[in-house]
Amino acid sequence: MSADGFTGGPPPGARPDWTIDQNWNAYSGAEHEVWLTLYRRQVELLPGRACDPFLKGLEALDLHRGGIPDFARINQELARLTGWTVVAVPGLVPDEVFFQHLANRRFPAGRFIRRPDELDYLQEPDVFHDVFGHVPMLTDPVFADYMQAYGEGGLRAQGLGRLANLARLYWYTVEFGLLETPQGLRIYGAGIVSSHAESRFALDDPSPNRLAFDLARVMRTPYRIDDFQQVYFVIPSLEALLAASLQDFAALYARLAGAKDIPIAAIIPEDRVLTRGTQAYAKARADQ
Template sequence: MQKDSHQREMHGALASLTPPSGAAEDWTVPQRWDELTAEDHWVWDTLFARQQTLLHGRAVEAFERGLDMLHLSRPGVPNFDELNEKLDRRTGWTVVAVPGLVPDDVFFRHLSERRFPAGNFIRAADQLDYLEEPDVFHDVFGHVPLLAQPDVADFMQALGRLGLEALDRGALHRLARLYWYTVEFGLARENGALKIYGAGILSSFGESHYSLENAKPHRLDFDLKRILRTRYRTDCFQLSYFVIDRFEDVLKLVLRNDLTALYEELDRLPDLSPCTVDADDLLAA
């Protein structure tokens, strides 16, 4: 089964690349909103309307409240200048345009400085349900509404700092798993039900259904050590999800632990497959 779009796969190998032609040293580029086509705006509006309808009652309430960030004065792909006026006032974050996936060190440095890199392109009309690389719909629709939530905004900045530290320690694969199973594919309990807060699910029509309703994937209680040991797949819907009691608490659960010590401890243990459940795992209700 194919995912609607691939998300960032972090491995550290991109750190030595130089910016492409036309990009600044930090890999940012002008958005050039005026150069977007009518089809580009149609694709955004079509995806937005479909996901907003689908996610009602499936996403955490803070995401639905944050969607008003994307209701700007003009339809279609958000103009980042207008969007950033609203987002910066709320949490001090801004969205910056980049040509596509950026090196891991560049990505985490942007996060550490409260900037979210967004791909400066949108999928074609015949690619609504599948895309190799995250585009502006995934990056902005999936991430920005929750960046208007102070707890999430602070967690994302902390992940930026932790990512840079993990790169220095050769432990990026561990930190990438934390990012993957929270920011991209996290589930949470809210009002007695499972809800979506991960951007990779929020921006995916197929996985929005699958993550909550399909019997195939494992839904495990949030356990930081387990997450740091668990590999992930980028080429299919997720085989395991980790469920937190309150998605707003993820920063506290991470910062109360010494990640460097955890990395060293876990290096002595085997990685775990997302396909399997151990006897010690707690299954989320």
């Protein structure tokens, strides 16, 4: 929920750290019903698709009780499990604010929910994407540590001018990451797990490339925000993802400064290819 280009301070009604009250009692019955509709169709789809840590986190936090979750309620269990909490924010927040929250084990979440006619696409993340998509993974100690490390790395990257590279890491892991398991590929990225259509596309469609995760490779790969992904990066384990994030990125950033971006749909000789996609979906969309 970060965005660059912000000027000035927080909007009226927000605290200096951009947090606001969730004001859970103000949600309408219709808004709670949107949450329940989204929740029901995802929990029917995700078994056998989402990774075990996500499914266990979903159960631990009981995210369907009473409609839109009350952050104060779920924070009790989340804090007990990993020391994280969810804080409400008015929307996208400046990068530095976002990183500060993550570095202090606070996840900033929007409090608004999409309209009934927007179930399948939103330009800006809402409470369903942020809480259903992201928060269950924060119950896993390894992933919780990765998110904190990402926040700390973001604060360092600002001083090195490499935020664009670091944003790609977030996109291809936290938002659109896949996990390799003995049972097959599983979803852990929030952008997939909160999307009914992409939960199918990411695992089943022949169109996208699915490549083994490599930190430098990911940081050289642009992404698209307006449609299904053309490439997914697959981690071997959450522990491997955390280990990759704990190294000093300064030397890597220095190498990336002289490296060209790799086109989104490209496969390079160094890639370990799990699925060589047809790119048929992206080509069809480009022809429209």
